[in-house]
Amino acid sequence: MTVKQLRAFLAVAQSLSFAQACERLHLSQPALSLAIKNLEQSLGGALLVRTTRSVSLTPEGESLLPLAVRLLADWDNAEELLRQHFTLQMGKVSVAAMPSFAGNGLPVVLKAFRDAYPRVNVTVHDVINEQVLGMVRDSRVELGIAFEPATLDGLQFIPLYNDRFVAVVPLDSPLAARSRLSWAELLSEPFITLQRPSAVRLLLEDSIVARHGKLPVAFESHQLVTVGRMVAEGLGVSAVPKLCLRQMEELGARCLPLDEPQVERRVGLLHLAGHQLSSAAQALSDEIVMRYRCQ
Amino acid sequence: MTVKQLRAFLAVAQSLSFAQACERLHLSQPALSLAIKNLEQSLGGALLVRTTRSVSLTPEGESLLPLAVRLLADWDNAEELLRQHFTLQMGKVSVAAMPSFAGNGLPVVLKAFRDAYPRVNVTVHDVINEQVLGMVRDSRVELGIAFEPATLDGLQFIPLYNDRFVAVVPLDSPLAARSRLSWAELLSEPFITLQRPSAVRLLLEDSIVARHGKLPVAFESHQLVTVGRMVAEGLGVSAVPKLCLRQMEELGARCLPLDEPQVERRVGLLHLAGHQLSSAAQALSDEIVMRYRCQ
């Protein structure tokens, strides 16, 4: 029994006419006749009673009819669903991104992606840098955006840009008038930063401790927003990835470039090396890479 | 997308190996390779990732896998079900028979039918003669067994045997010693018979009234069993179709042949002339006809 044969049977059974069914199937009468004949032969008995002037169903045909309707509907649905997945008229991607990217770079990319593929469902996980790696590794997300990991076993890393730290100072601070700062100048002020598990915090400590000794931490927070607001209120200064520059200035703080040594680290796209990306994930990945490579 | 292609995909997806799938499908590797290729092309994207050394599923393949399992299971089930209907390993027939036949001739036929086709479900409707015709006409049953109807519009009648009436008298009656009776002798006793809507009753009245005047009805009942018991108790005499002879004697009554004029009518098998019988009904019909034609 083939799909074509069953489709032929359904067409005839519903119209009770070979001639009409022919048009619906875009098939010649003999071809249809044969298809039905072969179907009947493969099942072992007659499904249709053909008198020269009319067509009717045998009891077996009668019991096949509802089955055929359901089978073909299921078949077509499955086929259509898959096709839509491929043409990105449907499907889903899940991305995990570290907060600094999820809050700053990602939204604009997502906007463009959404415009291109409006029916693809995108799930964003805004989690700390380490969890991004874990989620990609466990296949809980297809794509991740994070700092380049020290060891990428099984992961593939596509670099997007170099993230370097910029100084954040209150608008009314004397430092705010400067065009650039040295780390020493910045660290002489009370320092506000993210709390420990954060990758930004760790990166900062690793780079600073060697040259300037312990970080003079005055305040800590989980959220970049809070850090920005605290700086704006004049509680101290901070250093954040350049990507967060606009966010900081919107919160009422002033950002300045920092002198050498630059504290910077590559940020990039991560996915499992073995697995192949879904069409949707591939499309989103392309979108992200294009946006950062071309600028 | 064809059934073969989906089957090929399923085999590969489950074994994660073209070579193993080949054996399961009884197919050469190139043929399988092509089948998958065509399937992927028809759906518009890759389902399997083939590195030369291993096979894995793309996310789309992953989402097709459960669909494929379900679709093919449904497909095979439907196919198997239909095949079983045809080979009479399954299926159902419904028969309506008038009480005199349902209680006497039918059980032995059904026994033989059941032995031949143990998995065919048979539904018997034990209804009065007129309802047999109605049920066949309304397609509530496929087969009917009843007296030959006066007008068979749309029905086909296959005669089985001539049913003639026999006299039923109490064992202790003087009539019981006789080897045969005339209608006049029988009608001189108090007469017990079935109630009005019964075909047996009407047939009896039609035949008798013309020659002997009104039936001398002493008692009436719906059930042949009751009639038999009443006769056995000596309440009167009766006349019943010959088919019921054994039943009457088991109830303790004596049956005797009746002289001319014979009151007889053809009993036969009925089905809708237009419709074709199901395999199961055809088989039961054959069984019944064979049993009565050959004896």
Place this chain on the structure above:
DNA sequence: CACACTTACGATATTCGTAAGGATT
């Protein structure tokens, strides 16, 4: 070099459409 999948190609089977046949209205 052995294994696993793909490509190339000739042979076989199916399926299709045109043409002709038979039956019914």
Place this chain on the structure above:
DNA sequence: AATCCTTACGAATATCGTAAGTGTG
């Protein structure tokens, strides 16, 4: 005569298997 389904037959298409090719462990 017209309609509708079937059979007959040649052509196009698809599928299969053998043989050769390619890349990996």
